[in-house]
Amino acid sequence: MDASRLPTHKPVKLTSLSCTRKRCMLVRARDTIKNNLRVRRYIPAYYHQCRVVTCDTHFFISSCHSIASPFFLVSSHAEQLHRTHTHTHTRTHVHRVPERLKRPRNVRQRRYAKRDEGSHRAIRIIFNITHTHRLPYAYTHFLSQVSFAAMKSVLKAGRKKDVDVVVPPKELTIKQIQDQIPAKYFQRSAVWGMYYVFRDIFQVLVLYFIMYRAVMPVLTVFEGAVYGVAGTNIVSWIVVGAVKFAAWTVFGIAQGLNGFAIFVLAHECGHQAFSSHRLLNNAVGLLLDSAILVPYHSWRISHGNHHKHTNHLTKDTAFVPRKEKRVIDLVEETPLVMLWNMFVIFTFGWPAYLLANIASQDYGRRTNHFEPSSPLFNKEDRPDIVLSNVGIVAALFILGLCSYQYGAYNVFCWYVVPYLWTNFWLLYVTYLQHSDLRIPHYSHEHWSFVRGAIATVDRDYGFIINGWLHYINNSHVVHHLFSQMPFYHAIEVTRHHIKDIIGDAYVTDNRSLVEMLCETWRECRYVIPSEGISVFYGFIRKDT
Template sequence: MGAGGRMSSPSSHAKVEPDRLVQKRAPDTKPPFTLGELKKAIPPHCFHRSVLRSFSYVVYDLIIASLLYHAATTYFHLLPRPLSYVAWPIYWAVQGCVLTGVWVLAHECGHHAFSDYQLLDDIVGLVLHSCLLVPYFSWKHSHRRHHSNTGSLDRDEVFVPKQKSSLSWFSKYLNNPPGRLLTITVTLTLGWPLYLACNVSGRPYDRFACHYDPYGPIFNDRERAEIYISDAGVLAVIFGLYRLAAARGLAWVLCVYGGPLLVVNSFLVLITYLQHTHVALPHYDSSEWDWFRGALATVDRDYGILNRVFHHITDTHVAHHLFSTMPHYHAMEATRAIKPLLGEYYQSDDTPFYRAIWREGKECIYVQQDEGKPKNKGVYWYSNKFD
């Protein structure tokens, strides 16, 4: 591991156990470099946001999505029935990947990485996210808090790992291949809507938390009006889908829109989960956590050709957490620039995502402190051992 290293490579001093990841841990001490030193290592133009360039990605993605929609609605019904059964799932997968890229561009708007104009970013983000049934401002605010508290067991917003004593009673019964398959399936299909509606896998609050509730504990008083706007955007799209279903039929809407949306939602959960879940990554309680080490406790993943489709949100995530207002089209160059300085603090893993989700689902069940270490150290690591 280290600059340019791959976390999937076993340590030379470690004994490889069958079907188990063995890996050198990331450093959990304060790094010997500063955020300012990392920023100086990045060419200044990487922080420049271009309205025209940012919009070019939006236009490109929407053109591809429109062509796929045209092909599906114009030609699929002409195919013999066996071929149409194959064509539609292919359309769902490909269109879902393209629309995940659109989702990423809206995510850029939420970080003010789309342009120099906050109002323009919010308008573009609201339109794009609402079309994918995402409450833009709600997600923007909760996601900002995730970036402000990454790696904190007490304050991070999403995919907060549990300690062993906090696991549900049935967790050990799911720690097997069938249980793991069930857990992954439910997580990828229902995880995103359940997170938005019920804060499932999110930070614990003292009362019910929901991304659609302007007066929920996730948001402060200054943000509540924007939550109403987010809800209105989602409701407007739902109403449009209702009118389409009334005119064209529910099956048509599910085929053209529902299938790709399911793929989008699955990738959102998968990408986020794998960015923050790995046996080599530390987590910290309030006695040890600081923003810089938390931001470094993330991992770049390789999705092959999908890296480009997803606008490199997958393989430049470390740089994104350090400099979230940087446009995605400069993130690769920035990553190359900071890797030598990051050294062992840079985490990456080129394991194919479909293997990584299975492996992490097996290895990363809960977090605990190392045995024999002082209890006040405040650093926690993933484990999967049940008595």
């Protein structure tokens, strides 16, 4: 960046840290910025904004304004630099650490100096003096911001326009992120967990009651009125059928949201985020998942592997992208073809994943979530797999009894329709969480846990659906970073902390549900693993 293009301000004399020692906070940072730069000095409680523009040939630090943190103090031996290099009439300073440092005055400084001895750093800092700030609590641990700013890289994706794909530094650790989040957000509560279970069950029962006691009688009256006025003919039959279909569709969508909300709570149980009691978590999760025909332990294990290897091209177990050796020409689907393919995927995709491991890794043999000897599981997991199968069999047995007692048609309307909509919401939400032009996929040598966890998307569906689904859609980045954090805390961390911590790597979207889905469906079709850090490629437009 050209320094002449930066805004100018009145020259300000830099205050040496030795004069402000009583107002300083000690921040120790270890092996930051690829071991080239160490930040082991006192950070003043009152400081000026600055932008680090260029550094030595080993690394590059982008301008500070793109990072949420309002400051950067990047310097080896900041105290010596500020004490010996104080300028009064220039805003551009070149600080070079002397080859031999002066002998430190105490044990702590001697230990730091010994580690840093012999380091040479040339840093050009543009001090953009606007006003002073009180150092906020959230920035007392700023190592991840410094590392991220210095080591992130930005790739390009998209066929219509360039889309930035931000790749965080591989050296960024979960500990560096966790240190910036208050400890209270990691507390789990069985009371709150059970409250949400009963709330969701209550919502299911209330919706059934409204449909049975209010909507169905109205439909009966409407049907009689139409046939009484227009007679029994094709037009009246179409009108009555359309109204009934619309009513059952609205019921299915709403009850499907309830079903997916129950799935989210079972998902919390699988991560042991429901409470601090493992037995309670597994018992509640087994009951909830069996009610919606999901094998609890089987999915818990495979989903745990997904969390361990998110966006790893050869080890991830969910939404593994299609892999190609080169850029290929895929003719864009017509709207009708795209709609049909979406219908097939969102209707049958979830059962296909459970029964045949569709959209996951190829293990070279038959793979599913019901076979104890499946390569998805270890030998010690087999009793849990059998228990999950027993739960599914029990649920199917109850459905069979209901079909015998009330008829298969009633079971289809009251259970199967909401079940299909539950599957739709499950796939819709999870597909959009892990598919976006702005998120990368990694080969083994480039992957790290934090890189994979950050490479997910928070989608905002509006405050009603967000709360209905326990914020699983718009707090997913935090969930992947800290899967044992309860959802009611994850959303608070998302709102108040995560953007400040990971900066531009945080990906979110608040467009309409249809717009998000259509763009992702067209643009995110395949990746090229040989790139190492892979971006999505999409369809080309059909020539006319």
